[in-house]
Amino acid sequence: MASIARRQPRPPAWRRALPENLTAWSFVLPASLLVLGLGFFPVIWSFLLSTKSSNGFGPEHGVGLANYRALAHDPEWLAAVSRSLKFTALYVPVTVLLGLGLALLLNQKIRFIGFYRTCFFVPFVASAAATGVIFLYVLDPQYGIVDNVIAWMGLSRQQFLDDPDQALFLLAPIYTWTAVGFDILIYLAALQDVPQDQHEAARIDGAGRLAVFWHVILPAVRPITVLAVVWETINALQFFDIAWATKRGGPIDATTVIIVYGYKLGFVDGEQGLGAAVACVLFLAIVALVLMQVGYARWRKLDVV
């Protein structure tokens, strides 16, 4: 006997997916509108500005890609890029590894752990200006505590931030000191999710602490590691505040990294078009870099975008 209730013709695939699509879009729309509105429009405006010659006050005239061509031939620009790359190479691994290490240390139930966690978070909270003042004192070649300790140990005093050869490489640990709080935070939250049973199973099997770390914990927090590396790379390439607050890009341009250079061009030299061009080049470079990092993560099946 034929069934009485006749099935309705199946709606096309896109129709079936519609509720899910609409729900999803309603979930993402508010946040996306805010972020893109305030974050993306400026990108476009920056690009348009980079095709002009303007000092922010006088009349501006379009120059096409001349600003980019000028940058390509600008030795100071190339020097700034080189400094940024060196800085990034030093800063990123140290910060991410330190973040993970400290998070592991802080992921314990010993007394005062809350207080300890807050301590490591303090530098993250201080403003760049305050940090700058503090480290100018700490690293002062005559009166700073670091040089005093070095002299007491019998070694020769260093000029630190006053030395064009040392300044850039000292800014990296200073920046790490301020920024590692973020990495500790996200690693701490991630460490909570490390599957307890895997952890216990490994311990029962007699695995030492190191083995547990390498085979259980590290893989478990890999998505966060990818996020941390990407985030700190972006931070390193955009480094500006502390370099400006402490040395204004000096001594003799030693700490003039990409954004410091762009800032000087745009606001000190009054070449807004060039400053915007610097921003856009950096933007494209970061996009490329992040795509590479994310691509690598996907290739290794690390559960990222």
Add this chain to the structure above:
Amino acid sequence: MSSEALARRATGTLERAVPRKRKRRRPSAWHLLLAPLALIFIFPFLQMVFASFMTTSEINAYPPALFPHHPSLAGYRTVLQESDFGTWFLNSVIVTSVAVASQLLLCPIAGYAFARMRFIGTRPLQLLLLTTVFIPPQLLMIPVYKMYAFFGIVGTIPSLFLPWMASAISIFLMRQFFVRLPKEIEEAAMIDGCSRLGVFVRVLLPLMRPALATIALLTVLNAWNDFLWPLISVTDSRNYTLQLGLLTYQGQHHTEWAAVMATNVMVTLPLLAVFLLGQRHFVKSLTFSAVKG
């Protein structure tokens, strides 16, 4: 023997039938490592606290002194009595609260959608959002200002919390945390008849406490410490936040360091208090293993 004790014996636990006085736990050896490291990290802040009890002349002296010789409240007095500290504080609190509330409302659900739901445009949208992180704020001041001017909100409090009401990094943080959550939980709930939103609110959010705490904290930090946007947008001193208020002590030739240090301490302490209170939320409770079962 009581039935409890019998039961305990039966399950083979190590608890004694008669409660014994707890042995004093030996302080962990980790303190030896944590304490000096923690000191390195907070030492500069301590210096700032000490400096806030010095006079401006003492702060500027060479060689620099660590402890104030004649502790003085001059800095605090200047800030609290002679300036609009109360207004600045209130404005900072408003801006920060709205920003945090907004982020917690908007970002987790967006992160969830990106992590779990398949929909048209998900990849391009994510990439677009990611790109907003790539341009440094210093070079964005002018276009954002022009936008504010277009909407007529220059110099108002909303212009201060708008930049922090949602952020790409919050969305992606939430996404990463949702990605790592086992699918079984949601599937179980949905089979039980829950809608997507219901699953999200009733089942997933409670499990996301560490992640929510993280983005709340980061938003508090960013909104509270924000200096650049207020500088560009605000001119009416009634709308100053704490960071802008600091400006009034930093002149062209003379900085009133005692007031600056006192203000910095008073600006930082609430943040640290929030962190100290909130940091236990980074430690998940035991519920996760229960879910696994």
Add this chain to the structure above:
Amino acid sequence: MKKIPLIVAAIALVALTATSVATARPAAGKPVDITIWHAQTDAAQKAIHTLVTQFNKTHPGIVVNDQLGSNGDEMVQKLQAVIGSGNYPDIAYVYGSDVPNVSQSSKVVDISKDIKATGFDWNSLYEAGRKTATVGTKVVGFPAVIDNLAVVYNKKLLKAAGVAPPKASWTWSDFRAMAKKLTNASKDIYGTGFPISGSEDTTWRLWPMIWQQGGEILDPTNKQALFGGAQGVKALQLLSDMTLKDKSLYADQTPDSQKMYGLFDSGKMAMVVTGPWQLEDIQGHHISYGVQVLPSFGGSHETISGPDVYMVFNHSDARRKAAVTFLAWLHQPAQDLQWDLATSNLPLSAKTAALPGMSQFDAKFAGIGLFVKNLANAHHIRPPVTGYTQLSVAVGKAIATSLLGRGSPKDTLAQAAKAADKALS
């Protein structure tokens, strides 16, 4: 149900946003409403507020709103942001070196006719101030603050080293010899200092040393740099020798020359070239000090004056005229004196300097009388060209490089001259 708190929160959020926006729109006023961004902080902020209140009381047709606007350092950025959108002020405090750049805006117009209409005697203002407030043929504002450089020395340190206080006729050789004698390495005491942070503070100190020798910064067409010539090299060589050979000059890298002044205030530096703004701080540190004009190369003791300008921005005829009226009032000798007494800024006109009340000024800030007289030694001004900031950065780098021992004055200045020529073209 858990949903309700969420919904309530969302509504509250929207409501809060909406009301905040609604109350943000200002009401229009009947008298002419103008805004001044004065960039003054601390005591100076109070002083200007008092003056503004006085003006508003005595001039019922105009209401002046005084606002910080921005710190001096960030004023140009802020102006750049606002100038295209109608939210710009009527008056803003701009560093002298930034005036030519800002003047390029179409909102900056010639106010000389408006000044004449108020009856204010423009020529009573000191020359350096007038010149800096004039770009080409446009008068773009009023000088806000005027200063000059002289030498302040620590009487106690000089006495301890057996050095006689400098005479008004002293030379740079005397200066060098004194600095050497005053330097005491075991006590960490320097003879003198010089900022090399690369900012304008680094560069402008070189200019009077060039002018004293009859040199110029730029050629008459303002297109070619002359500071790399013999005079510039001689001046920079002197500084370089004092730093590297005598080790009597402390080259300070801190932004805003904080450490240099900190050392002087703590009795770790015997002499410092500075302006009247520093006297209050020095007094605050209980240093017993004396003031003397800049040394010479055997002839002129010319100094440099670096006025900052209250620039006027045009909204409408009524507002512009009101702004000029306010500024003219502010620069009357009576108000000028009030301002000077509150802030240790120098008088802006000879008329003010002639007031009997000036004796109060001398009494309050010991040694300031010399700075006032020294205004007569300021003849040149910094070239009012739009490339000046780039020129300044280039020369600042040259000075820093030389004093750090990484280049000879001749080479570094030659490089700076090339960069400057490019910026001026």
